[in-house]
């Protein structure tokens with residue numbers, strides 16, 4: 221018998237969640253105790269999510285919890301992320317979403333607090349992010365926040381939560397991770413440009429139309 225037995229897709233998914241958390245932590249988008257990631261097997265009625273109160277840079281698959289679409293824990297020993305309600309809400313609302321990443325991006329959140337909308341100033345931002353919506357303040361971990369997220373996530377890939385952080389969603393973990401990273405990259409670029417110049421040059425209208433056609437934005 222081979223000693224390299226194939227991992228079940230669920231075990232693989234748990235490993236990928238931990239890897240995603242590690243990369244986001246190393247990038248400074250998730251702090252020691254802040255930020256959470258979840259993912260599900262496409263179409264599943266339950267999802268795996270990161271725990272709360274545990275150092276986020278070195279999570280192991282056995283630290284994760286499984287929750288149903290009402291946010292109730294059905295497997296795991298630690299306390300689930302306090303944001304489990306909005307993760308569950310997103311999976312309920314969006315059959316196309318299989319991964320949710322929540323980080324505390326300083327530049328994206330800062331621009332939203334200053335009332336400055338994120339602009340599609342790079343091709344990647346235009347293609348990957350599409351429209352970034354800002355969710356009004358609601359206390360972290362509450363049903364009020366979950367309900368607002370459920371409302372704003374319709375047709376969106378990226379949300380900024382006022383006075384809090386960001387959410388990226390995707391059909392898999394890599395897509396959701398790319399959303400929050402692109403969001404921070406474009407927010408930093410826009411911030412640098414706006415400090416040095418009042419009017420930021422945008423991608424010309426005809427090229428934006430080309431991007432929309434090419435990438436079906």
Ligand SMILES: [Zn+2]
Pocket residue numbers: 254255322323324360384385
């Ligand atoms: Zn948070």
